[in-house]
Amino acid sequence: RPRVLSGIQPTAGSFHLGNYLGAVRQWVALQETHDAFYMVVDLHAITVPQDPAELRANTRLAAAQLLAAGLDPERCTLFVQSHVPEHAQLAWVMNCLTGFGEASRMTQFKDKSARHGAERTSVGLFTYPVLQVADILLYQANEVPVGEDQRQHIELTRDLAERFNGRYGETFTIPSAYILKETAKIYDLQDPTIKMSKSASTPKGLVNLLDEPKATAKKVKSAVTDTDTVVRFDPETKPGVSNLLTIYSTLTGTGVAELEEKYAGKGYGALKTDLAEVVVEFVTPFKEQTQQYLDDPETLDSILAKGAEKARTVAAETLSRAYERVGFLPAK
Ligand code: ATP
Numbered sequence: 609r610p611r612v613l614s615g616i617q618p619t620a621g622s623f624h625l626g627n628y629l630g631a632v633r634q635w636v637a638l639q640e641t642h643d644a645f646y647m648v649v650d651l652h653a654i655t656v657p658q659d660p661a662e663l664r665a666n667t668r669l670a671a672a673q674l675l676a677a678g679l680d681p682e683r684c685t686l687f688v689q690s691h692v693p694e695h696a697q698l699a700w701v702m703n704c705l706t707g708f709g710e711a712s713r714m715t716q717f718k719d720k721s722a723r724h725g726a727e728r729t730s731v732g733l734f735t736y737p738v739l740q741v742a743d744i745l746l747y748q749a750n751e752v753p754v755g756e757d758q759r760q761h762i763e764l765t766r767d768l769a770e771r772f773n774g775r776y777g778e779t780f781t782i783p784s785a786y787i788l789k790e791t792a793k794i795y796d797l798q799d800p801t802i803k804m805s806k807s808a809s810t811p812k813g814l815v816n817l818l819d820e821p822k823a824t825a826k827k828v829k830s831a832v833t834d835t836d837t838v839v840r841f842d843p844e845t846k847p848g849v850s851n852l853l854t855i856y857s858t859l860t861g862t863g864v865a866e867l868e869e870k871y872a873g874k875g876y877g878a879l880k881t882d883l884a885e886v887v888v889e890f891v892t893p894f895k896e897q898t899q900q901y902l903d904d905p906e907t908l909d910s911i912l913a914k915g916a917e918k919a920r921t922v923a924a925e926t927l928s929r930a931y932e933r934v935g936f937l938p939a940k
Pocket residue numbers: 615616617618619626627628629630631753754755756757758791792793794795803804805806807808
């Protein structure tokens with residue numbers, strides 16, 4: 609079986625619709641066909657300041673949401689990144705292989721550091737893509753299911769894997785990004801030119817899966833569209849409507865063309881009202897199931913402990929090969 613690896617940050621508590629449609633939904637599908645490793649990336653979370661108690665709670669909350677979304681611990685390996693120390697260990701090696709200029713070109717870093725300001729930008733935020741490189745290479749992943757915003761980081765992973773292999777001999781599998789075109793980028797409901805994001809979206813533009821369904825319905829109904837009235841998929845000139853059609857289509861399995869036909873002559877109001885209902889029908893059971901996992905923290909923690917054990921077996925083997933290749937003296 610080919611292998612997949614991906615991760616999600618335990619920041620902000622609730623996942624949003626972009627996380628789900630862009631990434632987690634694919635994770636659920638891929639556990640059927642791939643040897644799948646999925647993790648809650650708490651090491652990545654601390655690249656910006658986190659309250660310790662909140663981080664701990666949000667890590668469990670992220671795992672609960674992944675299970676609620678359909679990850680099955682019998683079919684995939686679900687774990688917490690900090691439970692597998694090899695991530696930080698391999699990251700150091702990869703840091704030493706990365707050019708400063710190369711890391712400086714990462715657009716996520718440029719965006720996030722501009723938002724935080726130079727004083728609040730940590731070196732960790734700067735090297736976070738390199739930690740991600742280590743995350744992926746440790747598992748010899750063939751594919752990495754992510755949203756479009758991660759494409760550049762996967763390119764960096766390929767470059768560094770090739771560099772390492774070229775310098776020290778064949779060690780790492782070269783991974784590919786697994787990005788579904790339709791849902792690669794879900795946009796902010798209030799500003800459909802920017803991606804929906806945990807850290808950059810305003811509350812009105814962000815559909816959090818764990819919000820009160822009523823509030824969510826309201827957000828969908830007040831999504832920004834345009835002054836035209838024709839329901840047509842055209843991301844260039846109608847980004848707002850097109851984003852709503854993408855969300856509607858993927859949550860219901862209805863083709864976009866079929867939706868265009870359904871709303872021909874009906875205008876945006878009807879589309880938004882129906883989509884609000886579709887979203888509520890999705891988030892309501894999701895929220896309930898997440899709560900059920902949270903209500904039983906012992907089971908949740910034992911799932912994560914088993915996942916970490918499985919992950920460590922794979923990660924430790926890769927790390928020891930990489931250490932040997934680099935020339936570290938083995939500890940006797
Ligand atoms: P931040 O803005 O703080 O980076 P985020 O919203 O991007 O947070 P992450 O935990 O960084 O959330 O991302 C988890 C996964 O969700 C990644 O694979 C990412 O590519 C994907 N993703 C995030 N936002 C979107 C979006 N708007 N559309 C599609 N995929 C997305």
